[in-house]
Amino acid sequence: MSTPTWVRVTSSPASGPASPPTPGQAIRNDDSRLIPWSPGELDLVWFLGDIYQVQTHFGSRNTVPCVGDECALCASQPPRPNGFAAVLVRNGQSLEGVEVWIPRVLRVFKNNFGLGDNLRGRVFKVKKLTGSGARSEWQYTFSYAKTPPVDEFDVQAVMNSVWFPAKFPPVYLGEQRVALKPKAVAPAEPTFAESLKALPNEQLIGMISSYRDSGMNKLADAIAAELRGRGVTLDTDPSPTGGDGDGTAKLKAGRFRIGVYSVPVKAGETAAEPTNGRHGKPAKGGAL
Amino acid sequence: MNAPLHPKTAAYVGVTIAGERFVSRISVNAVSSRLSLCTHLRQHAGELGWGDHGTAAAQLALAIMNDAVGRETALEWYHDFKAEVVSKLGASWVLNHGDVVDWVLGRSFSPVMAKGGAA
Numbered sequence: 001m002s003t004p005t006w007v008r009v010t011s012s013p014a015s016g017p018a019s020p021p022t023p024g025q026a027i028r029n030d031d032s033r034l035i036p037w038s039p040g041e042l043d044l045v046w047f048l049g050d051i052y053q054v055q056t057h058f059g060s061r062n063t064v065p066c067v068g069d070e071c072a073l074c075a076s077q078p079p080r081p082n083g084f085a086a087v088l089v090r091n092g093q094s095l096e097g098v099e100v101w102i103p104r105v106l107r108v109f110k111n112n113f114g115l116g117d118n119l120r121g122r123v124f125k126v127k128k129l130t131g132s133g134a135r136s137e138w139q140y141t142f143s144y145a146k147t148p149p150v151d152e153f154d155v156q157a158v159m160n161s162v163w164f165p166a167k168f169p170p171v172y173l174g175e176q177r178v179a180l181k182p183k184a185v186a187p188a189e190p191t192f193a194e195s196l197k198a199l200p201n202e203q204l205i206g207m208i209s210s211y212r213d214s215g216m217n218k219l220a221d222a223i224a225a226e227l228r229g230r231g232v233t234l235d236t237d238p239s240p241t242g243g244d245g246d247g248t249a250k251l252k253a254g255r256f257r258i259g260v261y262s263v264p265v266k267a268g269e270t271a272a273e274p275t276n277g278r279h280g281k282p283a284k285g286g287a288l
Numbered sequence: 289m290n291a292p293l294h295p296k297t298a299a300y301v302g303v304t305i306a307g308e309r310f311v312s313r314i315s316v317n318a319v320s321s322r323l324s325l326c327t328h329l330r331q332h333a334g335e336l337g338w339g340d341h342g343t344a345a346a347q348l349a350l351a352i353m354n355d356a357v358g359r360e361t362a363l364e365w366y367h368d369f370k371a372e373v374v375s376k377l378g379a380s381w382v383l384n385h386g387d388v389v390d391w392v393l394g395r396s397f398s399p400v401m402a403k404g405g406a407a
Contacts, residue, residue, distance in 0.1 A: 190303060190310050192320040198303035198380040207299075207382060215385070216298050222318040 005067035049152035058200035083108030
């Protein structure tokens with residue numbers, strides 16, 4: 001049995017633009033598909049090499065290669081070019097701060113050939129626009145270029161093993177994963193109790209009374225616990241006589257309000273007088 | 289005014305721990321959660337900051353106001369909120385949710401309320 005003839009896709013005028021894409025440039029590909037098919041699994045593809053095209057037919061259920069003179073399908077349908085490229089696909093999930101890239105064969109239809117050549121190291125965002133199967137439309141947006149961590153694998157050998165399993169041995173690709181680089185791990189958000197440790201006693205005391213007045217007792221309790229941990233003695237019960245000298249009344253009256261701002265009332269105005277909005281514009285409802 | 293996105297929010301806390309700045313939304317049950325950057329509304333910076341008039345302070349002003357009073361009001365007033373409040377915050381601070389709402393009420397509604405009250 002003959003094997004198909006493979007040709008490397010180049011950026012000739014017939015196959016696409018001569019200049020490589022620039023970052024952010026979207027290339028609409030009206031007739032392209034990816035392996036695997038589910039677009040939700042993919043977000044970035046990292047080319048390990050160029051696209052190689054081969055003449056194919058659509059068989060009973062799958063795309064099969066045209067084997068030239070011995071091809072039985074040529075009588076019923078004309079061959080169509082398909083492209084295949086070795087890529088790394090970024091898994092949408094990351095494992096313990098490590099990006100995982102999985103080798104895949106990217107299936108590229110003729111309209112995708114506009115991606116050109118010298119593709120090794122180029123990373124594209126892939127987005128499915130419309131349709132399904134062979135009629136689906138995909139958009140490739142060039143993201144960045146960086147030297148891949150692995151060599152290009154033999155796409156022809158992979159596809160031959162798929163199409164002619166009796167003649168070509170399988171190529172193992174499935175479990176290979178490439179750790180790109182550790183992601184910067186953001187420090188954990190502090191809990192409320194941890195945040196309180198950064199606040200001064202005076203502010204915390206004011207917060208307690210404010211939250212007690214508002215019925216937010218859990219907040220007040222948490223703050224009180226922090227203060228007790230600092231050795232601050234709290235007595236929020238009002239004294240039988242009240243008064244300014246025992247500190248209790250002061251605590252009760254000290255509704256918390258952060259000291260760096262207040263509700264703006266312009267000098268010379270009272271709360272009962274209309275004020276203008278910012279930049280001299282009439283405030284909302286000011287005409288009423 | 290839009291309804292608060294998180295009606296159970298009690299306060300916003302900003303702390304500096306080991307040189308890292310954190311901003312949390314504190315619920316009435318004393319549970320802290322991350323405050324969204326709100327870059328989908330407007331992107332000034334990729335982080336939240338305070339104590340100056342920088343882009344991170346603008347992002348914090350937008351984030352707090354969006355959380356407290358909703359998007360439309362936030363987009364209208366967050367620049368003023370940054371200038372008057374966020375830019376003056378110290379290393380660690382607490383802003384009560386009610387105080388943020390009061391600030392907005394004083395800005396956008398007091399004329400109406402004042403006129404009605406005077407009548």
